[in-house]
Amino acid sequence: MSRFVVTATPLPGLMQIQRQPLADARGALTRLFCAQELADAGWHGPIAQINHTHTVQRSTVRGLHYQRPPAAEAKLVSCLHGAVWDVVVDLRAGSPTFLRWYATELSAENHTALLIPPGCAHGFQTLQDHTELLYLHSAPHTPSCEAAVHVSEPQLAIAWPLPIANLSARDAAHTLLPPEFEGIAL
Template identity: 60%
Template sequence: MSRFTVTELPLPGLKLVERRLMSDARGFLARLFCSEELAAAGWRKPVVQINHTCTVRQGAVRGMHFQLPPYAEMKLVSCLKGEVWDVAVDLRAGSPTFLQWHAECLSAQNARALLIPEGFAHGFQVMSDGAELLYCHSAPYSPQAEAGLHPQDPRLAIAWPLPVADLSQRDATRPFLEPSYAGVIL
């Protein structure tokens, strides 16, 4: 019996993963990751890094981050506390959905996760104070491959649900995309 329901999203390769909670009067158990079950959703690499973030203030935006090839990574992003509006942007060169974005509400209550393939940028906006996320990564962080987009780039036109707040210096100073930007070749 699968512990996950996987739904295809409008951007090819991007998936919504919903967990089946096993619960009783004591609480619940949720399987956060299973390589065997998630292989059908496209996860074909080992988890090599797991990160936990806490963002304190509602409205804060983190992102839009990605790693360049050959360090491109898949991510499975889950919300453990609070609520976030999680966004993925397709950066794959030649993709029919190039530079399109999709967002899902992830919360501790809805037991959803976003499976983000290689070639996508990722970011989120905190919808409740004190949101915590857990990331499973298919590649280790590589500083020389770090890249990102400005979260308010007009070419992306991400419709953040709240006023954007608390951008890091790094994210706030990222340049907007050049008209010639053609994407990431995987």
């Protein structure tokens, strides 16, 4: 019996993962990752890094981050506490959904995660105070390959559900995409 229900999203390779907790009178067990079960959903490779974020204030936006090749990475993003509006932007050169975005709510209660393929930028807005996310990365953080798209990029027109708040200085400084941006060649 699989502990995950995998659903394709409108962005090729971006999968919504619905975890299936096992619960009884004592509580619950929820499988967060299984390489064998998630291989069919698109996870190929090791877990090279695991990160945890704690965001104190509702409405905070983080992102839209990605890594360029040769350190392009897949991410599995889960919410452990609170809730976020999670956004993925397709930056893959030649993709039929190039510069389109997909968003969904991830929360501790809905047991939903996103499996994000390489070549996509990721960000989120907290919907509750004290929200925590867990990230599994297929490649280690490589500063020389890190990149980002500004959260207010007009070519994307992301409809954030709340006013944008608490951008870090780093995220606020991200530049807009040049008109000639052709995407990330993987």
